[in-house]
Amino acid sequence: MTLSLIFDLDGTLIDSLPDIHAAMNRVLVARGSAPLSRAQVQGFVGKGAPNLVARCVEAGGDAPDGPVYAEVLAAFLREYEDATGLTTLYPGVVAALEALSRAGYALGLCTNKPLAPTMAILRHLDLARFFPVVIGGDSLPQKKPDPAPLFETQRRMGRADMIFIGDSEVDAATAQAAGVPFLLYTEGYRKGPVDTLPHSASFADFKDLPGLIAQITAPAAP
Template identity: 50%
Template sequence: MARIVFDLDGTLLNSAPDICAAGNAALATLPAPRPAPLSLGEATGFIGSGADQFVARMRAARGIDAAAHPALLATFIDAYEGATGLTRAYPGAVEAIDALRAAGHRLGICTNKPVGPLAAVLDAFDLARRFEVSIGGDTLPVRKPDPAPLRAALEALGKGPCLFVGDSETDAETARAASVPFLLFTGGYRKAAPRDLPHDALFDDHAALPDLVAGMLAGIPDPATAR
């Protein structure tokens, strides 16, 4: 059986509304005149490289001086820590995870989400028990796209074929750097067209994931990628 590691935000969970709200909570602490709140589309575009980069991109978009960064980051993480009320699992994602576990695969998480918010959201969606290892954005000194977090998750899962499932440019780069086959979920937070991201297979419906994994492990080409 395989070792399968998943990204979280944009891959299994649509967490952008909660992340947007945390960003706006941070912006609201600035002195008047305060910058305009982030739109959901803006916030979604900032996701993928961890909390520090999210705040840096938010600052750049609003012309906020770098001197404000430490306080904004601290406030953002504080608001983000237990922010789960607006987050939703993608349709079929939890069922796909359960089907993969039932098939005997060993599952892990590798995300740039800080470990505090990661633990909160895994608990809120009853996901912690479904994964044998969870690597957050501050578990190691480096984060994705450095391959070390993905390699750490895979190592913790033991031996066997390995796959990485993600949704973004960061995930595609991580998989390539780690030399791990990459399954791209096309409904997440990527900015480029799917064809422009290196991948071994792609899917837009989590219900298709268990069969796609089985086909990849059996050496069956993915029809969508082969076109």
């Protein structure tokens, strides 16, 4: 089988927002800034740590590209590198990944989360065994929605075709830019209605994912 299934991480396989929110507020409070709400931080998630920090700094009234930004980014990356205690798997993820692996699909991961915390959480939740190829937000100069990280994941996997599975506007735009099918997990961090995101199919429960992929990849009837 030549098909690669490439997954996003945050908001797709894991709910990492509690750790992201807590780490960011530890940094902000330590420097005398007001903490941000969970909803505020969630609204900034998706385009990588530099964008997240820039938006959080801006929300606090500071320039998103000034000295405060550099200070907060460095502190956040230190805090977040091994922040795993509040992050949880979405229901059914492990069973779905096991079923897809048994079916012969190659699994890869393409996320805007920096690589170090990505690997830390994969080890913590015992997901690393599923993903021999992982591209993080700092693995390349480009980040999603630029399709380059997705294409690099595919290249390293050595498979001819791919499907991308994600949860957000950024993921949908990445798949669209790459010209590949996109499966939307509807219970993650998207900001708008499902019908505003281009996607091939959507699912709310991971138990439905193996069947959905089998359906999409089934040969057309003659």
